[in-house]
Amino acid sequence: MQLGGPSWTVLLGRRDSTTASKENAERDLPAPSFDLANLTQSFANKNLSVTDMVALSGGHTIGQSQCRFFRHHIYNDTNINSTFAALLQANCPQANGSGDSTLAPLDAASPTAFDNAYFSNLLAQNGLLHSDQQLFSGGSTDATVRSFASSASAFSSAFATAMVNMGNIAPKTGSQGQIRVSCSKVNS
Numbered sequence: 628m629q630l631g632g633p634s635w636t637v638l639l640g641r642r643d644s645t646t647a648s649k650e651n652a653e654r655d656l657p658a659p660s661f662d663l664a665n666l667t668q669s670f671a672n673k674n675l676s677v678t679d680m681v682a683l684s685g686g687h688t689i690g691q692s693q694c695r696f697f698r699h700h701i702y703n704d705t706n707i708n709s710t711f712a713a714l715l716q717a718n719c720p721q722a723n724g725s726g727d728s729t730l731a732p733l734d735a736a737s738p739t740a741f742d743n744a745y746f747s748n749l750l751a752q753n754g755l756l757h758s759d760q761q762l763f764s765g766g767s768t769d770a771t772v773r774s775f776a777s778s779a780s781a782f783s784s785a786f787a788t789a790m791v792n793m794g795n796i797a798p799k800t801g802s803q804g805q806i807r808v809s810c811s812k813v814n815s
């Protein structure tokens with residue numbers, strides 16, 4: 628893969644919806660303000676385990692977030708490295724509405740490599756989102772974060788398993804929906 632991530636065998640024939648619902652997405656997707664209990668519940672609602680949740684959160688090894696989603700964490704939370712918080716504060720002003728869309732990498736250690744640095748960041752309290760740092764903040768998922776931080780291969784194999792599990796969330800059945808020719812878009 629281009630960025631160095633693991634690969635896995637994707638099951639074929641999933642029936643997907645022909646429409647999208649903003650309301651359903653907003654109702655079911657976890658928010659960056661969620662605590663560990665809310666995160667765990669969101670994933671459990673989709674039959675995903677706590678290990679799946681921690682592994683999939685490692686998707687934040689690449690990509691960026693807008694300031695609006697991490698502002699509260701960098702100004703108000705105490706489980707954040709103070710040097711890291713100060714760096715982020717320089718580009719993400721405290722006032723709502725000011726610099727809302729300014730971006731910061733979700734994995735500052737290696738923003739464009741698919742690796743397990745996301746988890747080492749959490750050990751150093753360098754998680755960008757409140758929801759990221761929740762995975763390593765004295766709770767039940769600390770041990771899994773430590774294990775993925777110390778073993779890239781443990782993370783890779785858990786991520787691949789969890790991606791297959793995520794791909795099995797609530798498929799359409801019978802004649803509902805359609806099997807897409809291209810998985811990212813409705814058949815034309």
Ligand code: HEM
Binds near residue numbers: 692
């Ligand atoms: C644990 C619950 C999760 C929460 C609360 C969450 C939240 C967020 C937020 C707030 C952003 C920034 C969006 C923006 O600024 O517009 C983001 C970006 C991203 N998320 Fe998540 N996410 C979660 C799980 C996941 C999962 C499961 C994956 C994939 C396996 C994932 C992959 C990504 C990627 C790749 C980006 C960067 C997008 C880009 O740079 O364009 N996230 N996430």
